[in-house]
Amino acid sequence: MVLSGISEIRSAIDAELESFTRNRASELREIDTHLNPVAEALSEYVLDGGKRFRPIFAYLGFLGAGAKASPQVLKACSALELVHVCALIHDDVMDGSDSRRNKPSLHRRFEALHIDSKYAGSSERFGLASAILLGDLALAWSDQMISESGITETQVKQAIPIFHEMRAELMAGQYLDVLEGALGKSDLDRARKIARYKSGRYSIERPLRFGAALAGASQSLQQSLTDFGLPLGEAFQLRDDILGVFGESSVTGKPSGDDIREGKRTVLIAMTAERSDSLTQAKIERHLGDPNLDRIQVAEIQRLIEDSGALAECEELIGRLLDQALSALNNPELDGEIAERLKEMALAATKRKS
């Protein structure tokens, strides 16, 4: 197997996920035909349109350490996507989000199944329960996929602790994120810390380190990947924050301004608070977390954020973090071609529109 570019790696990851998910789905169907909707929904969710950032970074971390392409490692890296599937499904439940990738979120899908099937009881509760269980299943599958990948015992020993850290940090970061919304006021330092934990480590640095550990990379190379991954991960999250307010729904697959409706206290919002007078701040505070915000109100908030200079400051910070990340790629131990691919991924992660 020779993989020359990101898109080939992505296709190979898709194929691994498809084969693994197909097997799990048919096991579910064998238990009971009533599990068909579970098998179908989870298969579609896993296979439908993910950017596969985490598996790709993991596999690049592996190849970057000079290791030869390995289908076993590719499969183990693909398993990171299943952690992400759990995170997205449960995140939508926690936020009460209606849509994801331009389709109904999973709890809404099962709510609709309940309504269409004229089931008894609360449709909302049925949707909630289904989405919690399907997320749990995806999380359990992530281990299973690594464990069935065929990586060696040495590789397991080197890489699994990072996988466990990654999942614990994800849950911790998510809790801090929910708490930040509940604390009811913006704080730039805390918002940046959450961006680093929730996404910085989980989305980029931990996957890279997981892959590098699978290759038995040197301490020096692992450090370079950390120096690349941490600032890039924060920049990745900052781009997410900007898209959560300014993103076009046709591209992001989420309604425009969703982060405002959900009351997310992101770095962008904290920067705006620092730069605004009390009148503007009060205006933003009034709208933050209002689920019924209309387009015009969203546009007003967008304007306030832009006029405060926070959008430009956030863009500038993304640029600085990106530069910092890229400069960490100058480690001669890092395979030259892979360094190019990592640069390509860094640009994709920070310049994306969705």
Next chain:
Amino acid sequence: MVLSGISEIRSAIDAELESFTRNRASELREIDTHLNPVAEALSEYVLDGGKRFRPIFAYLGFLGAGAKASPQVLKACSALELVHVCALIHDDVMDGSDSRRNKPSLHRRFEALHIDSKYAGSSERFGLASAILLGDLALAWSDQMISESGITETQVKQAIPIFHEMRAELMAGQYLDVLEGALGKSDLDRARKIARYKSGRYSIERPLRFGAALAGASQSLQQSLTDFGLPLGEAFQLRDDILGVFGESSVTGKPSGDDIREGKRTVLIAMTAERSDSLTQAKIERHLGDPNLDRIQVAEIQRLIEDSGALAECEELIGRLLDQALSALNNPELDGEIAERLKEMALAATKRKS
């Protein structure tokens, strides 16, 4: 390490869980002091009053195959409790249960934290999000605990597939259970199938097989453990069904009649439906799933179930399943002393009051 009785095994499991959870809790606290409530709640939940049925059955499965006591295996078996912790936390969210073990359920605990701390936004949503994340964390910890247990690569290869099956079957069984409530009418065959999946396999047979696989047990012994575990598991769930309607809240830690309020279509309810005239059936249907049912109404339903003969039929079925389970212990490959312990556990699982 010589462990002679069930209570010694239980204490040793408690010690493993305490040490593992203490380490994870301090890692959480190191990430951010705001994670203190998460660390505290999850530690208390793991350490507080579980019966440890699954780890005990797993470890007895290991010892029963003639293996010598092993602290590594004991730790791996203890990890099954963390799967159960996830299942309980998420189950309470899905059912909207207020209490567990005579304390507030975890989502209610975090709802109260939100109220007491005068946090912004919806307290209910904060409780929900926290409980989802803490359950996810417990599920991720279950893998980590096995992976850190120090069992050999051969043991991992033999036992891990059973662990993965167990978790998938648990989620599948839980979904079928939720669906059964939504289907809106009782069906004895389906109710028994769910009892077998949700609890039969997950609570007893899979743990036993997990432990036996760790000992490299023969096919014949594994089959005997299945023949013991499956009927016993079903009987265990039937006892749960009876306690869910007739249990005393001071002993079960849940309000009396909670299964009726939650609209659970258990085997007991299906048996009652089969034995009742349409008037009685209509009466039960009217109360099933009514969250506001009072004591007098619960007492009325209890009487209807008892008068129909369903309670006696259910007790009789438990007795038959127990006999069937015990007869499977006559395999000469099974260690004699462990067979006695399994018998003791079988009685505890089916005669319990909580």
